[in-house]
Amino acid sequence: MNIVNEIISSLKKIQESNEITVPSIKNKLTFSQIHCIAAIEYIEDANITKLSQELGMTTGAITKMCKKLLNEGYVWKYQKEGNNKEMYYNLTELGLGVCKIHKKVHEKSYNKKKAIISQYNNEEKVTILRFLNDMNSIIEDTFSEVVENYTGSDD
Structure with a gap:
């Protein structure tokens, strides 16, 4: 893998x-x-x-x-x-x-x-934080899109 x-x-x-x-x-x-x-x-x-x-x-x-x-x-x-x-x-x-x-x-x-x-240096910590923020953003955006499309299809 x-x-x-x-x-x-x-x-x-x-x-x-x-x-x-x-x-x-x-x-x-x-x-x-x-x-x-x-x-x-x-x-x-x-x-x-x-x-x-x-x-x-x-x-x-x-x-x-x-x-x-x-x-x-x-x-x-x-x-x-x-x-x-x-x-x-x-x-x-x-x-x-x-x-x-x-x-x-x-x-x-x-x-x-x-x-x-x-255990990580500051540069690595910044990268990790950016990655986690990006992941959270994907989760929030995906959920919003699905809910919006789902509720919009019932009209």
Whole structure:
């Protein structure tokens, strides 16, 4: 395999690693679900609107995700006195456990990445950063194009 294909293969592996198994948890969680759990921990009175804004997802997607997290025992919901319309979310012990693991994973991952990056000189770091920015741009542009073409074809 040539170096270009190896890089593309490596990027594909990174992109497709969107589920993780957490010990003592019955089902795999997507990164979006884990980040939703983490957001519920630090957002005061977390509701669908606040979570949607924080995570950059639609309210429909957040509603569906919170319903699943509720059904699987990661979160519980509540209402404030005098407000029977708005639902808020808080973490269960199971959700707090996921949050704790999430924080440790981010900390370890950050330190490992920092150690790897320190092995490169400044010129290489600039090239790596430019490459990663280009890759992110491709992902964003491709997604936008597909969504635009998809929604445009329904007219």
